[in-house]
Amino acid sequence: MAVLGFVSEQGAAMGNDLHDQADAVVVGGGLAGLVAACELADRGRSVLVLDQEGAQNLGGQAFWSLGGLFMVDTPEQRRMKIRDSRGLALADWMGSAQFDGPQDEWPRRVAEAYVAFAAGPMRDWLHGIGMRWFPVVGWAERGGALATGHGNSVPRFHVTWGTGPGVLAPFVRMARAHEAAGRLRFAFRHRVTALDIAAGRISGVSGEVLEPTDVARGQRSGRGVVGAFRIEAGAVVVTSGGIGGNLARVRAAWPEARLGPAPDRMVCGVPAHVDGDMMDVAAFAGAARINTDRMWHYTEGLRNWDPIWPDHGIRILPGPSSLWFDALGKRLEAPYLPGFDTLGTLRRILSTGHAHSWFVLSQSIIKKEFALSGSEQNPDLTAGRWGAVLKARLGAGGKAPTPVEAFKQHGADFTVAATIEDLVAGMNRIGAAMGDPVLDPASLRAQIEARDGQILNPFAKDTQVTAIRGARAYRGDRLIRTAKPHRILDPAHGPLIGVRLSVLTRKTLGGLHTDLDGAVLDAEGYRIDGLFAAGECAGFGGGGYHGYNALEGTFLGGCLFSGRNAGRAAAG
Ligand SMILES: Cc1cc2nc3c(=O)[nH]c(=O)nc-3n(C[C@H](O)[C@H](O)[C@H](O)COP(=O)(O)OP(=O)(O)OC[C@H]3O[C@@H](n4cnc5c(N)ncnc54)[C@H](O)[C@@H]3O)c2cc1C
Numbered sequence: 001m002a003v004l005g006f007v008s009e010q011g012a013a014m015g016n017d018l019h020d021q022a023d024a025v026v027v028g029g030g031l032a033g034l035v036a037a038c039e040l041a042d043r044g045r046s047v048l049v050l051d052q053e054g055a056q057n058l059g060g061q062a063f064w065s066l067g068g069l070f071m072v073d074t075p076e077q078r079r080m081k082i083r084d085s086r087g088l089a090l091a092d093w094m095g096s097a098q099f100d101g102p103q104d105e106w107p108r109r110v111a112e113a114y115v116a117f118a119a120g121p122m123r124d125w126l127h128g129i130g131m132r133w134f135p136v137v138g139w140a141e142r143g144g145a146l147a148t149g150h151g152n153s154v155p156r157f158h159v160t161w162g163t164g165p166g167v168l169a170p171f172v173r174m175a176r177a178h179e180a181a182g183r184l185r186f187a188f189r190h191r192v193t194a195l196d197i198a199a200g201r202i203s204g205v206s207g208e209v210l211e212p213t214d215v216a217r218g219q220r221s222g223r224g225v226v227g228a229f230r231i232e233a234g235a236v237v238v239t240s241g242g243i244g245g246n247l248a249r250v251r252a253a254w255p256e257a258r259l260g261p262a263p264d265r266m267v268c269g270v271p272a273h274v275d276g277d278m279m280d281v282a283a284f285a286g287a288a289r290i291n292t293d294r295m296w297h298y299t300e301g302l303r304n305w306d307p308i309w310p311d312h313g314i315r316i317l318p319g320p321s322s323l324w325f326d327a328l329g330k331r332l333e334a335p336y337l338p339g340f341d342t343l344g345t346l347r348r349i350l351s352t353g354h355a356h357s358w359f360v361l362s363q364s365i366i367k368k369e370f371a372l373s374g375s376e377q378n379p380d381l382t383a384g385r386w387g388a389v390l391k392a393r394l395g396a397g398g399k400a401p402t403p404v405e406a407f408k409q410h411g412a413d414f415t416v417a418a419t420i421e422d423l424v425a426g427m428n429r430i431g432a433a434m435g436d437p438v439l440d441p442a443s444l445r446a447q448i449e450a451r452d453g454q455i456l457n458p459f460a461k462d463t464q465v466t467a468i469r470g471a472r473a474y475r476g477d478r479l480i481r482t483a484k485p486h487r488i489l490d491p492a493h494g495p496l497i498g499v500r501l502s503v504l505t506r507k508t509l510g511g512l513h514t515d516l517d518g519a520v521l522d523a524e525g526y527r528i529d530g531l532f533a534a535g536e537c538a539g540f541g542g543g544g545y546h547g548y549n550a551l552e553g554t555f556l557g558g559c560l561f562s563g564r565n566a567g568r569a570a571a572g
Contacts, residue, residue: 020232022047022048023040024040024234025204025205025231025236025237026040026236026239027050027237028051028060028240030061030559031062031535032239034058034059034175034563035560035563035567036566038184039566039567040184044183047183048184049186050187051186051190053188055186055188056215057217059172061274062164062168062556063217064375065163065374066317066373066374067375068552068556069122069160070156070557071158072089072115072156080137080475082154082474085119086115086116089119089156090115092151095150096150096548096551097546098150098547098549103291103513103543104544106515107539107547108547110545113561114554129170131167134158138159139154139474140156140552141552142339142341143335144335144463145341162384163378164375166382189210189212191208192240193208201528202285202531203530204231204233205236208225208227209225210222210224219271219309234572236530237518237533237570238282238532238538240277241278242507244295244505244506244508245275245276245505246274247268247505249276253295259346265502266355266503267504268310268312269301270505272309274536276508279512282520282531282537286522286523287531288513288520288543289543291511291539294544295509296343296508296546297507299345299504301501302314302316302411302502303411305407308376313502314373314377314407315372317371318338318359318370319370319471320467321464322338323451323464324345325360325439325444326348326354327353328437329437329443329444330447334464342549354436355502356434356500358498358501360498360499362486362488362494362496364484364493367399368480368481368483370401372403378401380392413499413500415429416496417495419496420441420448424498426498431500448489451488468482508536508537509539509547509548511543514541514566516542517566518532519532519569534563534567536555536558540554541565546558
């Protein structure tokens with residue numbers, strides 16, 4: 001099919017009604033969309049990538065991400081003496097996913113295929129297009145319950161040099177090369193509002209041309225409409241992301257029976273364009289949505305003191321040593337330890353009737369163990385500067401990395417004090433502004449002293465103390481992620497730090513029901529001719545390949561895998 005017209009930002013500004021044609025339309029210029037578009041263009045198809053945001057937003061959420069990828073049995077793991085295998089990774093995945101419904105057939109098959117990919121060609125493919133990884137493989141989501149349950153048995157979180165922008169870079173480069181060769185075009189500020197149907201198949205898309213925008217990347221842009229468009233296409237690939245930027249949608253889909261009531265207050269871990277509207281558009285055209293109540297939200301959210309998008313929250317990636325207290329001041333029991341079981345901890349926190357919780361830690365812990373998720377919070381890794389990484393991560397000068405220290409200084413959720421009594425007074429001052437229950441300093445002191453007594457005991461029964469020792473058995477954790485065990489109340493490791501944590505929305509685990517090719521299925525499970533989906537809007541493949549729980553690094557990984565499959569299949 002030849003390309004007839006040309007959609008441009010100038011056209012949009014002039015308010016023309018635009019008609020155009022391409023072999024394939026990709027709805028969404030995030031990571032999944034870019035991967036799919038490159039696969040299509042590699043196969044000689046003419047591709048039009050539409051995005052509701054401006055050109056400055058190319059890459060979507062992946063730009064903001066930490067760039068962590070779930071890969072299995074890699075040279076990076078072997079160098080760190082981590083023995084991993086496809087079998088172990090699959091067992092971990094299934095223990096976490098806990099697939100339990102007939103609709104989980106395709107999600108389960110996509111999960112199996114992804115694990116095979118992650119243990120097979122994934123790294124060579126990405127290495128071949130220029131990606132490299134930080135040598136210390138991270139150990140996210142450790143589970144902490146039974147061997148058959150949720151969690152990563154071994155470290156598998158491969159942080160890409162350059163973080164999220166480093167993951168995007170090869171695909172942006174390849175897409176731009178296809179653009180220069182005339183095979184691929186971008187049309188920004190084009191918001192798809194309908195999938196067109198002709199002769200029983202998807203025949204293209206239509207929508208609104210939005211007013212031009214010059215907001216910075218990630219900021220909320222205007223929704224003024226200046227025109228309309230219609231594109232005919234042989235195939236449409238939907239890669240429009242999840243729902244995490246729309247708190248009303250998150251609340252409406254919240255699995256109250258499983259997690260407890262939806263928090264009345266949350267911070268937002270994704271930009272406003274992660275609005276979920278396009279999934280309604282696909283559903284209107286007959287696409288089935290499954291597992292809509294499965295989501296992946298974090299419990300360690302901070303209110304960003306320097307926000308980019310509305311309600312902007314930042315997630316702490318904690319090491320294992322911070323003491324975690326619920327809203328009533330009771331220490332969380334195992335397995336609800338920092339970095340172990342995200343949704344289990346969320347359920348535990350919400351069971352108090354409150355959505356917030358508290359970390360109490362020492363300066364020695366914050367400097368070694370606190371990392372913040374996001375490319376802009378890790379300028380050293382994002383810039384790929386070795387010297388800066390080592391200096392920041394080894395805690396030069398007794399300080400935490402600069403972005404963490406900035407939160408400590410400016411963040412509304414932090415308080416610092418020399419004694420536990422003063423610290424709890426500071427925590428209660430933060431809580432008073434939020435209507436929180438008042439914390440009792442004597443109770444916190446007693447719980448911390450009891451834990452501190454165990455840290456000096458080589459035969460401790462406190463599970464968090466044994467978890468810290470377990471973490472330090474891994475060279476990577478010992479080097480940069482786990483503070484030397486010490487008494488929290490030891491002034492030599494002070495000052496004390498209290499941090500109020502909010503629920504932070506992030507990932508959508510369910511989505512458009514697809515098969516392994518990314519072909520979108522209808523309510524009866526039949527393929528909808530001409531319609532494909534990939535990335536977060538497809539639950540990262542199949543309509544929810546994580547099942548109920550994620551092992552981390554599987555979101556970007558899932559965009560790469562499902563985008564590649566959908567792009568190839570849509571090329572015919
Ligand atoms: C701070 C942060 C850290 C993260 N860290 C990691 C990590 O380390 N590892 C990991 O695996 N994952 C991580 N993630 C998650 C991961 O980045 C996302 O899940 C992933 O990038 C989603 O990509 P996507 O292409 O599916 O969707 P998106 O990136 O959301 O892109 C969708 C695009 O579609 C456009 N769009 C939506 N609707 C329409 C419409 N109707 N018409 C036209 N365009 C539309 C949007 O404007 C957007 O540009 C992180 C996310 C964040 C925010």
